[in-house]
Amino acid sequence: MRCLVTGATGYVGGRLVPRLLAAGHEVRCLTRDPRRLRDVPWADRVEIVPGDVAEDEGLAEAMRGVEVAYYLVHALGQESFEDVDRLSALNFAIACERAGVERIVYLGGPVPPGSAIRASAHLRSRGEVGDIFLRCAVPATVLRAAVIIGSGSASFEMLRYLTERLPVMVTPAWVRNRIQPIAIRDVLRYLVAAATVFPPPVNRAFDIGGPDVLTYAGLMQRYARIAGLRRRVLLPVRVLTPRLSSYWVGLVTPVPNRIARPLVGSLIHEAVCTEHDIAAYVPDPHDGLTGFDTAVSLALRRIRDADVETRWSGAMLHSAPSDPLPSDPAWSGGSAYRDERAHYTRASPEQLWHVIESIGGEHGWYSSRLAWSLRGGVDRLFGGVGLRRGRRDPQRIYAGEAVDFWRVEEIVPGELLRLRAEMKMPGRAWLELRAAVDEQDRTVYEQVLVFVPRGLAGHVYWRSVAPLHGLVFGRMARNIARAALSVRTAPQPTARS
Numbered sequence: 001m002r003c004l005v006t007g008a009t010g011y012v013g014g015r016l017v018p019r020l021l022a023a024g025h026e027v028r029c030l031t032r033d034p035r036r037l038r039d040v041p042w043a044d045r046v047e048i049v050p051g052d053v054a055e056d057e058g059l060a061e062a063m064r065g066v067e068v069a070y071y072l073v074h075a076l077g078q079e080s081f082e083d084v085d086r087l088s089a090l091n092f093a094i095a096c097e098r099a100g101v102e103r104i105v106y107l108g109g110p111v112p113p114g115s116a117i118r119a120s121a122h123l124r125s126r127g128e129v130g131d132i133f134l135r136c137a138v139p140a141t142v143l144r145a146a147v148i149i150g151s152g153s154a155s156f157e158m159l160r161y162l163t164e165r166l167p168v169m170v171t172p173a174w175v176r177n178r179i180q181p182i183a184i185r186d187v188l189r190y191l192v193a194a195a196t197v198f199p200p201p202v203n204r205a206f207d208i209g210g211p212d213v214l215t216y217a218g219l220m221q222r223y224a225r226i227a228g229l230r231r232r233v234l235l236p237v238r239v240l241t242p243r244l245s246s247y248w249v250g251l252v253t254p255v256p257n258r259i260a261r262p263l264v265g266s267l268i269h270e271a272v273c274t275e276h277d278i279a280a281y282v283p284d285p286h287d288g289l290t291g292f293d294t295a296v297s298l299a300l301r302r303i304r305d306a307d308v309e310t311r312w313s314g315a316m317l318h319s320a321p322s323d324p325l326p327s328d329p330a331w332s333g334g335s336a337y338r339d340e341r342a343h344y345t346r347a348s349p350e351q352l353w354h355v356i357e358s359i360g361g362e363h364g365w366y367s368s369r370l371a372w373s374l375r376g377g378v379d380r381l382f383g384g385v386g387l388r389r390g391r392r393d394p395q396r397i398y399a400g401e402a403v404d405f406w407r408v409e410e411i412v413p414g415e416l417l418r419l420r421a422e423m424k425m426p427g428r429a430w431l432e433l434r435a436a437v438d439e440q441d442r443t444v445y446e447q448v449l450v451f452v453p454r455g456l457a458g459h460v461y462w463r464s465v466a467p468l469h470g471l472v473f474g475r476m477a478r479n480i481a482r483a484a485l486s487v488r489t490a491p492q493p494t495a496r497s
Helices: 013-022 059-063 081-099 114-119 121-135 154-165 184-193 216-226 242-252 257-267 292-304 349-357 369-381 455-486
Strands: 002-006 026-031 047-050 068-071 103-108 140-145 168-171 204-208 233-236 337-345 406-412 416-421 427-437 443-453
Touching (some): 013 184, 026 059, 068 081, 081 121, 103 121, 103 184, 121 140, 121 204, 121 257, 140 184, 154 242, 216 233, 216 292, 337 455, 349 427, 349 443, 369 455, 427 455
Parallel strands (some): 002 026, 026 047, 068 103, 103 140, 140 204, 168 233
Antiparallel strands (some): 337 443, 406 416, 416 427, 427 443
């Protein structure tokens, strides 16, 4: 089949594409910024079309000749995300009808019984998008999943950090609600199968879930046992509203408030499958669906082995491809501030690049940890992502990935890493790190911070933090150059007779 995948830069979409390819399908990806798929392992095996479902851009070209269209985008975290989701789904459905697409496949969320859905904007939006596809002229398969358990998913990260960091926890009443989680591997199995197993008359939603039904408190206790932690002490308090709970989640976990709020809002409803009709089309594996314990064990192993395929932070939340780049001739459009530093090192360019490419996450930023932590804390206080997003992989990185509160905007292996700031600030900022060689064949580390202020607040912000740059960015340049000396490079192969 020829399949179109939207949301290929996201958590589920980034895992679905290689599995569709492995199943023998042709894959085309629609993305706002093709650069973000340039470095993924399967980039040379797919067709990439620039476009935006919310703006109805590129849809006609992307749909040409497509038989199955996967809709995996969600405006979660954006302002007025319900309106954006509605418009995007309508644009997508109309484009599918005009192009003669044979099937739409959508991954949504559970639908609470009765009028309870009114209390959760997140689930209300997911349900509305599913209804739009079910009402259009193209047969649709709508899969409804609750909590997805897998390394790097937002739901799993929220569960992991809450459980690991808080041995004693004051919890809201909703931790007693029942949930039927599902492993990411089972979600992907259903999505891949949806390309071929549903005959055209089938136009309906299916509940999908794993074999275990637990309360959220039960999920935390089971996670603690699997992770080798002591049993957690949970003290439910009814006064903790979903909004207050989301602030608590945003403070303790890597998931920022704007993502935590709708996720927590959806947990106030029970999320248990009401049917398992999908088994008539996609039979359960002979050994059954993946249980919660197995899913958690697999996820923790992936994290331990630095083998996390995609993460929730892969989706671009703040920046847009139309933003100017520091290397553009007239990119600033006005005043811009720069902090430039260079430092020579006796290390080789390869050693230096190894340090540059692995910056952030567990390796840190090679300067005052206190200063970086304070900046991350301030960012989270104002609703930003802070430093807790870390990295998907401690060594390898590609364009579009998140690194703490930065986003990789450009990477030239061995030469350049350009990061775009996603922290809250009155302006836009970029950080460029380079491994260079001068005319005398000396290795030099080059570092450039660029800030474009927005209004008077932006100028005041820069001038207020500029005195700290000598401490933070000056030390950062020296320490990166010094750290390169301790990098062990792979031995060069020797000639054999």
